[in-house]
Amino acid sequence: MRDVLSPFTAWKHLFREPVTVLDPLNDRPGADRYRGFHQNDLEKCIGCGTCEVICQNAAIDMVPVSDPEDGDSGLRPMIDYGRCCWCALCVDVCMTGSLTMSNDYVWADANPDVFRFTPGVDPKPWNEEEKGYQRPGARVLASTERVHMGERTAKDRIDNFEEIVAGYTREEAMIEADRCVECGLCVATCPAHMDIPDYIKAIREQDYDKGLQLLYQTNPFSEVCGRVCTHNCETACAARHDGDPIAIRWLKRHITDEVPYERYVDLIGKPEAATGRKVAIVGSGPAGLTTAYDLARMGHKVVVYEARKSPGGMPRYGIPEYRLPYDMLDRDIDVIRAMGVEIVCNTRIGEDITMETLRADNDAVVLSIGLHLGRSTRIPGAESPDVDTAVPLLRKITDGEEVPVPEKLVVIGGGNVAMDIARSMARLQQVKHGKVGVTVTALESFDHFLADADEVRESREEGIEIFDARGPQEIVTFKSGKRKGRVKGLRTWLCDSIFDDQGRFNPHYDESDELVHPADMVIEAIGQAADVSILGKDLTEALEWTRGRIRVDVDGQTSEPWLWSAGDCVNGPDVVHAVADGHRVAQSINAMLAAKEEAAT
Amino acid sequence: MRALYDRLKDRFQLGELTRQRPDLGFVTVGRDHLRALLVELKDVEGFTHLVLFTAVDWLEDGQFQLTYLLNNRATAQDLGVRLMIPREGASMDTIHDLWPTAETYQRELYEMFGIDFPGSPRVDEDFILEGWTDLPPNRRDFDTKEYSEATFAERAGRESHDPRDHMKQKLYPDGE
Amino acid sequence: MSFEWIQIPYALLTLLIVFVYGVFMTTIIRKMGARAGGRYGIRLYQTFVDLAKNYALRSHISHGIMFYLGPVFRLTGGVGLILFVPTIYGSVMHQNFAFAGDLVLALYFVFFGTLGMALGAGESGHPYSAVGITRGLSQMTAAELPFVLAVFAVSLQYQTLSITEIVAAQQGGFLSWTLFTNPIAVVAAMIGFLGTMMRSPFDVFLAPQEIPIGPPTEFHSAYLALMQTNRILFPIAKIVIYMNLFFGGATNWPVFFLKVFLIYLVSALVGVVFPRFRVEQSIRFFLIWGLPLGILSILIV
């Protein structure tokens, strides 16, 4: 009986208010975490395409929205809602965190072709929606932390010029290489357009031979670049936006570390058959030698003329050994030599051989003389004998010549050269005096510092004092006494802006904030200049110039049809840029030679 | 698990025991001993529950791996029995008389892998697919994407760009 | 009672009122069912819209003459029932075509629609229809048994076969209703009533979860609309009989509306909260509970 009556209790619901949502369309926004339709912050998005890669539905297309620039491909994800499954893996993996999801979920249309849109570009009602799925916390699908590179402690390294960083072990390199998402944004930023994602992939696959081949396709200075490259690529790295960029430079170095040096030449392969054409290159820096390497591989006969004792240019004479051991540089140069490049050292153009001779003897001449003259601030007191410029000093240190090592010195400048000379001098001080007394004053504030962050950090570890935003006003000298004319210190003002409204270099100082940095010696490291005196008067007049540099076209060709110029002397200081220049010039010369060949036959 | 393996190893010429977990092991057996081993496991050792029966296609080796996963409910242990059979003319003895439910598995394998089980009831009947004429779809040499693109129309008008190539095209078209 | 032409428009008016009322009652009962489930349910005018839509559908496919005639028969059953049963006692307008032996005719009409339906659905050739028809007929037969017995008991009790007279006999206070004068017959009849109302637990011949949805599986468009119209009219017509036979009839429309609604409610109250019997279970139910009660009621009379 109970079983017959008890079901009737269901009727009590008749007298209860129904539980129905009265206006389900407006009353029920998605939850805070709801994975609704996509949103994209166009400013943050860099178009790396990682979302496209991870999407298992092939729902995302990268479509051009703006012009590409460094670290931004100009592409933006377009999402096909005929494919999407709202799994939000694209949000989870987004390198910048720009891609998110709103909590909006209503979209019906009679036309099946409209369910495709570029979030952030196409106006959609949910574009401004605040709520919705965002990646909680850090990115977990691809690691955000760079693998720490082992290095010697400040104590260990301060009294010698041995290399500081240890290089990655295989395990470390694998982990670091694993972080790469292969977007390839870095390739465009790298002046030499190295196949960065591909050689990182070679590391992941432990195929170092292939990695080395990839390196040498675009860069014969892999050992050098693996250590001292300015790694612009890392500033374009997609991983930079949420975590550390991939240590591309160290990974490059890792490949060169792992492949036995004897196998290099085998792996790179033989140059092409000789063409009989001859090219002369002035200067054996990265630009010159890269040109030489490329041309030699194309089968041309190349002779490189170098004024100094050893080839290498700025990497040898400008970069201290603790950053770039010279035998590593020699290894690179030896590979280039193995391609048939002849390097003639101790031969200064204008003194030992003239440009005219070169022009007569060769089909083309490349001028890659670098920037080996230091610039001066020309502030009061700069003419003091205790004031020197950084580049010559570095050269002297490399050549083992005697340099003055005062107990207290000030470096003017905030670039890597300033760091190099400061740290080099610090080492010499440590050896000589047992303590470090170096102050660096930079015009730029730390927010816009020129030198690498690592350099700054390591310098500080080594006991170097760095003052930012200090504009040098006067090198204070002793006005009298035994040390009259010698340096007493450097007077600086706070610099509150470097550029004026038009963007011109016009620093503005706050005179109230004045400091005097005591010093026995001041080193200026504010820039370098090319030694163009070697060109001779006629050539100097024949060439076109722009702002004190030889004017070249995009291929590196000067206004003279036989003369090319490459490297720092046209571009400013940057190793990998010089390499890129070298490639370009080699291509251009090769095209010219081929045209000649064709005309001849 | 190890004790069980030692007991059965010589009688059925078992291969190495892979102990994936304390309660899960895999063991390889030859075709001649399979049935006897299954009967022994079912009737004597208490592995009465056929958890699953499936195949893995090792296309590169030209072999199918058949996996019979048995569960001993009392001890909560699982034993996977692996058997390799050649891909070509793949055929295997039916076990539907040991476990009636194996009939379903065998129908699926027949259809999805093209493995024959002579004597298994209704094994040649359509199971999941209907009127399938291509390669059995779970074989690894069957390319589902290719088939899908050839068979089912796709909505036109999509085009994607690889960031790397796009930047190359826009920024340094000559490859410099 | 002599026949007058004026009865035709009067009867049609009755039909209209009953139809409109039936639509709303169907809707309200459905809304009550919905409310028991915790929701609001369909809108009040929904049933009208559904009907209009079904009549307005453009295409229809016939499976043969009987397929077409089935719903017509069914509707004839419903309309005929209304027409031959006095709807409002004592009203000239709504007396309809009631006559001396109309109880037998009414019983005939109750079956008539079902048979027509059976033929029509059989013609549709759908196996579910066939299954539904078999179940429906067998269950209907079993369910009608107690009802018919109860009707016999009542007609024996009042010694007449005219519904009007039966109603007349029940006038004068609710204690003179058959409900109180012959409760056993009423219970037996109500059991049969449950069985014919196409609601759980005796809707196994519709059973959407088993044989979607039984006899009307193949019916659509206007055919379905006809059947829907019948679904609206027929229960009311049946209830009118019950009301007249057992609950004292109605002397005016408000009483009519109330009584019909309450009787309809009985089936809804049971239907919502019980699952359906299997066909042999329901037949057994009627045979075990309904039949003896029906016989008993006759014996008592």
Next chain:
Amino acid sequence: MFKIEPDRSQYPAHNPDGSCDIDLSSGKYVKIWHGPNHPGITGNMSLELTICGDEVVEGRTRVGYLHRGFEKLMERRTFIQVFPIVCRVCVPEPDLNEYCYAAAIEELAGIEVPDYANWMRTLILEMGRFNSYMMYLGGQSGSLGMGVIGQWTTYVRDLMLDRFEELTGARVYHMFILPGGVRDVLPDGFAARMEETLKTAERYLDDVDKVMFQNAVFNKRTRGVGYIDPALFDSYGVTGPTARAGGATTDVRRDAPYLKYDELDFEPVTGTDSDIWARADVRRRDTRLSIDLIRQILVKMQKPGEYFAKIPNVLHWKIPYGETYIRGESSRGEYGYYLVTDGTGYPRRINVRGPSYTHAMALLERLIVNTNISDVGALMVSLHTYPPEIER
């Protein structure tokens, strides 16, 4: 008295395996299709019934309407790309797929999942089980023509879906259990809102008890119907509540505890009769157990902590050769993933073992013989089959 049982002597004799010889041209039999377009079928599948009168003489389960080729698709997706599709294998209870897949990956890749993530997973699984049972209770009563239970349980399920939504960001496919952990921590105030939902659920379950289980007609329809001989459990791979209703005590949560089930206090629910009623009853009590477990979990779960293990970059995640089988207790029975990896970035083979695979095929075909056609729907629902996990 009034025994109107069908006369079985006129039906053909059945062989021991349930098959029988049917001569369709004799005109005695009618073939009818239950489904796929049929409201009494759980999901998109069909039964091909040969009936004689109201009696089923042969039944064949026809599946494949939902076949999407998951196992093939998984083979051409990277390990992370498989993650969004695993949940689609079983629509009403997707979370167990996510767990089984994630656990299989973690085992083969050697990843240790943080404790908090395990608690979260346990919570999600129990919530999913609750939802699945809610669908079942509505379906079981609905299959017998009582719609009102379905209204209530779907409403309660909807409330639980709200909890799912705020926790995971989706209603149906939660995609919350990533290989390596879970996506997020509990939102603020979740436990309180969950408690409210559970209270409502209990209130409605009380009503369900009264209206469904203390219902003369329901008992009549289900008692003694669809009996499964416990001796058949092993040969037909019967697991989960279906087996527990027949007195077996198999419950993966207890037999081979995974996640945090060994830290929870519970006993598997069992029944005795092994008929439809017993199965419904076991599930009803299991629903209550789930509620209890959710409460326990929310209490025992410690404060939010690390919820994701360190995993390699998913874009090129490779897992060395290995094979494993991960099982979990679903609302239908033993659910498992068999994963074989071969050292590449793609799985070699993933095989999903859904309980419906054995229940709805061989077992149902066997049970369905000699039942009344009216009971077919109820019988099938009582096995709690979800077709997508049969054909994947």
Next chain:
Amino acid sequence: MKDEKYTPLPRRPIGLDREELKKRTVTAPDGQTFEVDPIRDYYCQDAPKAHQRSYIKIVEDFFNWCRAESLWILGYGTGCGAIEMRPLMTPRFDAYRYGIQWRPTPRQANLLMISGYLSVKTLKRAIRSYEQMQNPKYVVGLGSCTINGGMYWDSYNTIKKLDEYLPVDLYIAGCMPRPEALLAGFEDLKKIIKAGGGEGANKYAENFEWYKANQKSVIKDWDMPDYNW
């Protein structure tokens, strides 16, 4: 890597070769014998016709209003989207109050919900269901899968573009669309129908050849006549 050595295993006949579709003689229990030709007996051979609208605009408008306010959904869950249909019809969202009801047979339904992906096997049934529905009838595609294949874009067993095979009136994006989105979609569909836009059935009849060719290119074992009402 294609293995050329595979020889297909024997299968039961497919398509029109199926055993149960052959002509056969049946003996009824009462001893009568008669011929059964399933294809001819069970199916209609006529192609569908496009049906005229009503000539009087106001009548057509009224009919359209009725059609829009009385949407009867065929209770056929073709894919996973069907799971959100249940909340839709139950207390929380209660679609009944918007004139949406479900019907168990295609004959009586006007609205076919393709709830997500369609496997080839289901497509066949969906087509048959659709053809059995009466003009005017509407199709709504739920979720990504019906728009462009969704997450099963590379599956060998699911179609990608639903409008190749059936005339679709409305698509609702989502995987799967929530009940609220469905309700919003229904409101849109009502607007379309009231504006006289729901002419999918006529479109289907007019482009019958094209639809049929598309259907047959996918369904390899076509075992029914071209049109089966």
